[in-house]
Amino acid sequence: MATTDSSSAPGGYQPSARLLECLAAWKALEEAEPQAREVEEGAESPAGEVPEQTEPQAREALEEGIAQELREDRQLTLAVLAQHLPWTAEMLRLLMANRGVPPRERHRQAEGEAPVYQLSERLRDLLAAWNLALDTKKKARAALELCIADELKAHPTLTNAEIAEHLPWSQEQVRVIARAHKVPRRRKRGSDHKLIEVDGQPTAVTVPYDWYVQQPGADPAIVRR
Structure with a gap:
């Protein structure tokens, strides 16, 4: 892939x-x-x-x-x-x-003001x-x-x-x-993408979040800054 x-x-x-x-x-x-x-x-x-x-x-x-x-x-x-x-x-x-x-x-009022500590x-x-x-x-x-x-x-x-x-x-x-310390987000490598298979057939792929948020058209609901 x-x-x-x-x-x-x-x-x-x-x-x-x-x-x-x-x-x-x-x-x-x-x-x-x-x-x-x-x-x-x-x-x-x-x-x-x-x-x-x-x-x-x-x-x-x-x-x-x-x-x-x-x-x-x-x-x-x-x-x-x-x-x-x-x-x-x-x-x-x-x-x-x-x-x-x-x-x-308890300090009693009848005793006057308590000394300053x-x-x-x-x-x-x-x-x-x-x-x-x-x-x-x-x-x-x-x-x-x-x-x-x-x-x-x-x-x-x-x-x-x-x-x-x-x-x-x-x-x-x-x-x-x-x-x-405001370090720029780590840029994940392609090897971090994972292919999901069902019954031996590829059905989806998961991508690193740090990679996804840099892509054009990233869903604002997913991108959390």
Whole structure:
């Protein structure tokens, strides 16, 4: 059967040095998290050293710091504390479950205006440490996604499935990344057309969506942009 696309497959694709570097940085952060949890539980890391604080570690320390703040100040309400944190009062209530935080005392009008609350220096430090760890992880992820998008733009015939073979994500996740970075849609090869047969006789052919939407007269009801 004659194909409708003469582009050839980019055989033997290998990720660029930049993509490999971004991927290694991301994997290093991912692999550090379970190692850090082992150290917290009393096990030694492979090198016998405690790794740098990871995002889960920083978050756990922050949550315990919040619990300590609430234990020390019985009049501090979750609604007031939430004004200084990236979580709602309801989220704080869930996070503080099983941490020994006593019930909040309601402030009575007869007692006058409640004192203005300010985050303690300890809690500010814990919040800053968590934001730093979170920012490091977000930057590594963003850098990797940008590398993937640039790689797809540099290789117009490279498909999401082919680059996904070198990544820790599926081709669907690669497609999401590509769309977020406005990567032109992949042009499918003719080999992706499938002939449908009934009783040995050809009855229809399915075509790749990315190929179909580029054809003159494509049905607007099918074309989704």
